[in-house]
Amino acid sequence: EDKVVQSPLSLVVHEGDTVTLNCSYEVTNFRSLLWYKQEKKAPTFLFMLTSSGIEKKSGRLSSILDKKELFSILNITATQTGDSAVYLCAVDTGRRALTFGSGTRLQVQP
Amino acid sequence: SAVISQKPSRDICQRGTSLTIQCQVDSQVTMMFWYRQQPGQSLTLIATANQGSEATYESGFVIDKFPISRPNLTFSTLTVSNMSPEDSSIYLCSAAQDGSEQYFGPGTRLTVT
Numbered sequence: 001e002d003k004v005v006q007s008p009l010s011l012v013v014h015e016g017d018t019v020t021l022n023c024s025y026e027v028t029n030f031r032s033l034l035w036y037k038q039e040k041k042a043p044t045f046l047f048m049l050t051s052s053g054i055e056k057k058s059g060r061l062s063s064i065l066d067k068k069e070l071f072s073i074l075n076i077t078a079t080q081t082g083d084s085a086v087y088l089c090a091v092d093t094g095r096r097a098l099t100f101g102s103g104t105r106l107q108v109q110p
Numbered sequence: 111s112a113v114i115s116q117k118p119s120r121d122i123c124q125r126g127t128s129l130t131i132q133c134q135v136d137s138q139v140t141m142m143f144w145y146r147q148q149p150g151q152s153l154t155l156i157a158t159a160n161q162g163s164e165a166t167y168e169s170g171f172v173i174d175k176f177p178i179s180r181p182n183l184t185f186s187t188l189t190v191s192n193m194s195p196e197d198s199s200i201y202l203c204s205a206a207q208d209g210s211e212q213y214f215g216p217g218t219r220l221t222v223t
Contacts, residue, residue: 034211041200041217043153045111048211088152096141097168098204098212100152 002027006089006101014109017079021104023089024071031092033072035063038086038103046074046087079108112137112205114215122221123193130189131218133203138183140208144176147200147217156201159186193222 003026013019025033032050036043047056049065049072056063060079065072076083086105090098113136123129133142142159157165157178165178180186190197198221206212 036214041219042202042214045211045213090153092212095158096206096208096212097143097155097158098153100154102152 002091002093002099004089004091004099004101006087006104008104009102010105010107012107012109013079015080017108018075018077019079019106021074021076021087021089021106022071023073023101025089025091026070027091027093027099029094030067031094031096033065034090034092034098035072035074036088036090038088039084043088076106079106081108081110084108111211112139112207112213114203114205114213116203116215116218118218119216120219120221122223125194125222127193128189128191129193129220130187131201131203133186133188133205133215135184135205139205140183141206141212142180142186143204143206143212144178144186144188145202145204145214147202149199153202156188159188190220193220195222198222 007022034048035046047063052067060077063074086103088103089101115134117132144156145153147153155168156171157167159180161180177189200217202217203215204212
């Protein structure tokens with residue numbers, strides 16, 4: 001059975017801190033790994049990773065994939081209260097539908 | 111990126127009734143999916159909506175309970191039939207072009223009383 005595991009499950013930090021969110025996976029086939037931010041209802045797309053070792057960056061957020069060790073990390077630097085959300089990791093196993101992890105709930109305190 | 115809308119955004123329904131959720135994409139897409147997110151949990155795939163043919167359901171989800179239509183490349187519906195309180199969830203539609211990232215609609219928050 002395909003499995004996506006995120007850690008930590010929740011995290012409380014102060015504004016300005018840097019956080020690292022983890023995502024490991026065990027799947028029969030791997031096509032890509034995606035990160036989403038969910039604040040209210042709809043997950044908002046952040047990154048799609050397909051190749052090992054190539055960092056994707058958008059402002060204060062960055063992510064990288066290690067296909068040998070089967071994990072990805074999402075970094076957020078200089079956190080702001082607006083970064084408070086649930087961050088979801090998902091894997092496309094080739095069926096195009098996504099298998100999601102349980103998410104990491106990030107709370108950034110002022 | 112595709113822009114996806116869903117209707118209704120929320121509803122409160124009585125047990126035993128059915129609700130149809132609509133999903134509209136602003137451009138033609140190859141793939142459309144329906145997910146469920148139960149309170150405090152992550153997203154679980156219900157089915158892949160196939161254009162012009164029957165949907166492909168995941169284990170634990172059946173067509174009689176969650177009939178899905180996809181008449182064209184921009185529109186799909188999900189019906190939640192014979193509802194019970196356990197069906198209270200957020201239902202999310204998503205879409206993707208083959209090989210590209212998947213985008214989500216704003217979701218439908220369903221409460222069954």
